[in-house]
Amino acid sequence: MTPITEVEGRRLALTNLEKVVYPATGFTKGEVLHYCATTAAPLLAHLHDRPVSFLRYPDGPDGQVFFTKNVPPGTPAWVQAAEVPRTEGPARMVLIQDLPSLMWAANLVTEFHTPQWRADAPGAADRLVFDLDPGAPATVVECCEVALWLRERLAADGIAAYAKTSGSKGLHLLAALVPVASEDVSAYAKELAVEAERALPGLVTHRMTKSLRPGKVFVDHSQNAARKTTATPYTLRARTTPTVSAPVTWDEVADCGEPERLVFHAGDIASRLERYGDLLAPLLDPGRAHALP
Structure with missing residues (x-):
């Protein structure tokens, strides 16, 4: 019999809690749900009002992995959704607005991906x-x-940038904008x-062409397109271990001498939140948004 849990008045069936999702560490689905519950405050803040695309990996990262943009079949009626315009016609996408919705989505075993705009203003x-x-090596x-170069370049235009790990191999830089x-x-x-490539020609490419990328950092600007999404801050990733797309300080970026220093797992996040709070909180404050030059 499937256990039923009540979360803020909503009844949820949370299934297969002992199932190992990350075989390399023995991290279970129950631990995935625990991580999302204990990180709910900042995770929900960054998901709020943004249509969610799910990268699902119900059998772990070594099993079937698939991307879901439309509201999945069987979604509870109380999970909010928004109609989102697309070139092929409008679609309905999930909004994760509260803890019950977050736990329902976490039970599907998902990465959360969100666009750079909110549901009430698509494309703004x-x-x-x-x-x-990074392209190996x-x-x-x-x-x-x-x-660090991009941070200074953005600052020259009056834009404050913040960093987080991708939860995979790289790094994400984000800044809050007055909607445009x-x-x-x-x-x-x-x-x-393009400027970064000119300034750091041996280190940067702005083009996706694979033959140009070995030994360089691809500065992917394409995720600003309205149709694109980026891993949401604090989401777990479908990697061999339960890595997190975790906010980092600029001191940590400047002092990163070894790749392992910027790898954070689910178990690291509670202590980081206790120490730093949400390092990306300025992105949530309209008063700290910058006009595009």
């Missing part, structure tokens, strides 16, 4: 993002060097990526 970006992706250490058309943000981000 209120965030700028750079995804710094480059690592996150090289990403940190590029991130995604096309304008994309164009600005591409300009800065």
